[in-house]
Amino acid sequence: MIPNSNPMRYAAFTLVEVLVVLIILGIAATVVIPMISDTSQMQVTSAARQIASTVLYAQTASISNQQQFQVVFDPAGNRYEVQDAAGNVIDDPVVGSPYRVEFSQDRRTRNVTLDTVDFDGTQTLWFDRMGSPYAGSISQSPPPLASGQIVVRVKDKTLTILVEPVTGRIRLQ
DSSP states (O other), X not given: OOOOSOTTOOOOOOHXXXXXXXXHHHHHHHHHHHHHHOOHHHHHHHHHHHHHHHHHHHHHHHHHHTSOEEEXXXXXTTEEEEEETTSOBOBOTTTOSBOEEEGGGSTTTTTOEEEEEEETTBSXXXXXXXXXXXXXXXXXXXXXXXXXXXXXXXXXXXXEEEEOXXXXXXEEO
């Protein structure tokens, strides 16, 4: 090993190395910053999946418990809840508190709005003991659901949740 002849020499980066790092950081910033600044597509997708999950839960609970459950939407209040046949809000099996979702109360979904809720002209979707979807009040024994959709909006991004008649199959569009 040859000793360093100049003990005052310091190790440093060359100008070319510094420029290469700055160029890489600049390219990364131009790609990442636009994705971070507009999260509306992610928020609308998350809210739509949350609603679809709730509708599927109500359908599954109706089948497994052999009783009717309904999802009642309130677009004006920007919220929805899951109720039993008597209209009582049921408890969320995961959290243990009432199964009520208010988009404006959660910082992650405060920009989400329930743009349109339409289940054959009503804002209530319920399932019978076989999991078939119906619209309107349980007490009025309406005919089976003919069409159902929920439109969720964040800024200029929208996503539609479709509930198919007879099967209650849920699709995001």
